[in-house]
Amino acid sequence: MNKRREFLINSGLVLGTLAITPSLAFTTKKRAIGIQLWTLRETLPKDIKGVLAQIAKAGFTEVETFGFSPKDNAFFGTTVTDFKAILDANGLKATSNHFDFNNFIKTGDLSDLKSYIAAAKVLGSEYVTIPWILPELRGTSADDYKKLAAGINKVAQQCHAAGLKLAYHNHDFEFTKFGNTNGYEILLNETDPKLVDFELDLYWAVRAGHNPLDLFKQHPGRFTMWHVKDMDKANKELNAEIGKGAIDFKAIFAQSKLSGMKRFFLEHETNYTPNPLESIKTSFDYISKNLI
Known part of the structure; x- marks a missing residue:
């Protein structure tokens, strides 16, 4: 009693x-769990409706796009307006978009930016993101990276004027050393922190020999987005499902505030399991139960 x-x-x-x-x-x-659609690059272009529905069923609520064609104003033949409708029908939001800036880096021509901004606005996105620089266009000196940073600032000003943010997504080549610095440090130091955010690809940073926690301490608040993908324990050139690889994500997520991280996207680039949709669900479940 x-x-x-x-x-x-x-x-x-x-x-x-x-x-x-x-x-x-x-x-x-x-936090919302997002996915970079490149993860399902083999099936998405063939069945946008079906793949986006399966992504939502797995539990994701945000996506990051790729494959936009400014000429067609479409993703794989699906207009931006129709693409947005499919996202809405599945409770998904495209908060960031990977757009191709290689022509701008090569020529300085920003004619495609207008269509990128327009597409992002239709989708209700927050970010226009620079995803990848072709090997032949990558900087080979500190001055090259300073020039790239100046160009990024120029793009960012136009994005800001349109009510959008610009982000830069890294691979490993940006960490090439130039004396006592490297390309990534130059981009961080030479871009306007009020206009340019960084989407830190955790896998590529680790693969290049850098601890993300050190980057957070050196540049707090700059890494507002992350790509979350794991590294195979036996072969660093391969990915693994989140939680099964070599990267200590628990330590990294514990410092998300220092990073400035507002959102993140799961991505698998290599080493697919036989069923990619099962693979992303495995990673989703680990993230949901252990990291957020």
């Missing part, structure tokens, strides 16, 4: 506290 009485009293105290301060009842809202 005494135990029951104590339980009722304690329960009443808890409920009374929540009634006074209801915000205490719901203080641990989980």
Whole structure:
């Protein structure tokens, strides 16, 4: 009887506290889990509706696009407006987009940027993201990276004027050393922190020999987006499902505030399991249960 009485009293105290301060009842809202659509690059172009539906079924709520054609104003033959409708029907939002800036890097021509901005606005996105630089266009000196940074600032100004943010996504080549610095450091130091964010690809940073935690300490708040993909324990050139590889994601996610991370996207580039959709679900479940 005494135990029951104590339980009722304690329960009443808890409920009374929540009634006074209801915000205490719901203080641990989980982050959205996004996916870079490149992960499903083999099937997405053939069946956009089906693949996006399967992504939503796996639990994802955000996506990062690739494959936009400014000439056609479409993703793999599907207009931006229709693509947005498919996303909406599945409860998905394209918060970031990987657009091709190689022509700009080569020629300085920004004629495609207008269509990129327009597409991002239709999708309700936050970010226009520079994803990849062709090997023949990559910098071979510190001055080359300073020139690239100046170009990125120029793009960022136009994105900002349109109410969007610009981000730069890395691979490993940006970490090429030039004396006591490297290309990535130059980009971080030479771009305007008010206009340019960085989408840190955790896998590529680790593969290049850099600890993401050190980058967070050196440049706090700059890495507002992440690509989350794991590294195979036996072969660093291969990916692994999240939690099965060599990267300590728990330590990295513990410092997300220092990083400035607002959102992240799962990505698998290499070493698919036989069923990619099962693979992304495995990674989703690990992230959901262990990292956020």
